[in-house]
Amino acid sequence: MSRYFSEEKSAEAVNARMAQDIGPRLAEVMASLVTHLHAFAKDVSLTQQEWETAISFLTRTGHLCHDERQEFILLSDALGFSMLVDAINNRRPEGATENTVFGPFHVEGAPVRQMGETISLDGRGESCLFTGCVLDLDGHPVEGALIDVWSDNSDGFYDVQQPDIQPKWNNRGIFVTGADGAYSFVGIKPVSYPIPDDGPVGQMLRSLGRHPYRPAHTHYLITAEGYQKLVTHTFVGDDPYLESDAVFGVKDSLIAPFERADEATIWRSDFNFVLTPLDYRR
Ligand code: BEZ
Numbered sequence: 001m002s003r004y005f006s007e008e009k010s011a012e013a014v015n016a017r018m019a020q021d022i023g024p025r026l027a028e029v030m031a032s033l034v035t036h037l038h039a040f041a042k043d044v045s046l047t048q049q050e051w052e053t054a055i056s057f058l059t060r061t062g063h064l065c066h067d068e069r070q071e072f073i074l075l076s077d078a079l080g081f082s083m084l085v086d087a088i089n090n091r092r093p094e095g096a097t098e099n100t101v102f103g104p105f106h107v108e109g110a111p112v113r114q115m116g117e118t119i120s121l122d123g124r125g126e127s128c129l130f131t132g133c134v135l136d137l138d139g140h141p142v143e144g145a146l147i148d149v150w151s152d153n154s155d156g157f158y159d160v161q162q163p164d165i166q167p168k169w170n171n172r173g174i175f176v177t178g179a180d181g182a183y184s185f186v187g188i189k190p191v192s193y194p195i196p197d198d199g200p201v202g203q204m205l206r207s208l209g210r211h212p213y214r215p216a217h218t219h220y221l222i223t224a225e226g227y228q229k230l231v232t233h234t235f236v237g238d239d240p241y242l243e244s245d246a247v248f249g250v251k252d253s254l255i256a257p258f259e260r261a262d263e264a265t266i267w268r269s270d271f272n273f274v275l276t277p278l279d280y281r282r
């Protein structure tokens with residue numbers, strides 16, 4: 001091999017520069033990244049102009065990132081990359097509840113509420129009684145599970161997107177299961193909404209003829225001692241965006257029943273969460 005860079009052996013030339021003592025995982029990941037990146041440029045015969053467009057796109061993406069906005073994660077979400085990494089890292093046994101994308105709208109420290117309490121503080125939207133159990137793989141209740149729940153309001157916005165309009169902690173709460181593993185709270189039947197599309201990611205979606213919508217969902221982060229963290233949603237089954245979620249988060253097993261209840265609560269949705277033991281790895 002020539003001592004210098006060539007188009008044919010471009011990736012090899014870069015990878016050969018890595019020191020021997022950098023650690024096997026870093027060497028493996030970087031060698032594969034360089035190999036695939038170079039193969040991509042060759043595959044599409046990337047033009048100088050396209051390279052400049054990509055650099056400008058990534059620069060604008062970076063400039064939009066700050067404590068309250070992470071446009072790079074949004075880019076990863078919209079490319080299906082977040083869901084891929086999530087799938088690789090959360091292979092679960094038959095019967096366990098599946099993970100899905102975390103999203104940018106979780107807030108640490110939501111109020112801990114009593115079972116049956118209301119999380120919808122703006123009194124808007126179609127009220128829904130959410131019920132179910134947190135179970136282990138054998139169907140036994142999990143006591144002491146923390147159920148952190150959050151959803152958009154009836155206009156399709158999270159409280160943190162409208163701090164001057166919505167009450168703080170609107171449609172958020174933490175519930176702790178008792179010995180029966182059961183949970184219940186009153187929220188709203190969520191509505192579909194667009195991911196933030198006023199930046200480079202929105203521009204990319206429009207260029208690709210894609211819409212920015214997520215089908216209606218309620219977020220859950222469930223933790224319990226001795227079990228893997230569960231980051232998931234339940235989805236409303238008749239949503240028109242189920243098959244075209246902007247971030248590819250939908251899974252069949254996460255579509256929950258939403259049934260008409262009495263006049264006071266309007267809707268009812270019952271869903272059991274099945275946790276995976278901490279030591280399970282596949
Ligand atoms: C969400 O569901 O909150 C979400 C997920 C990914 C990107 C944007 C929003």
Ligand code: FE
Pocket residue numbers: 103105214217219
């Ligand atoms: Fe969401």
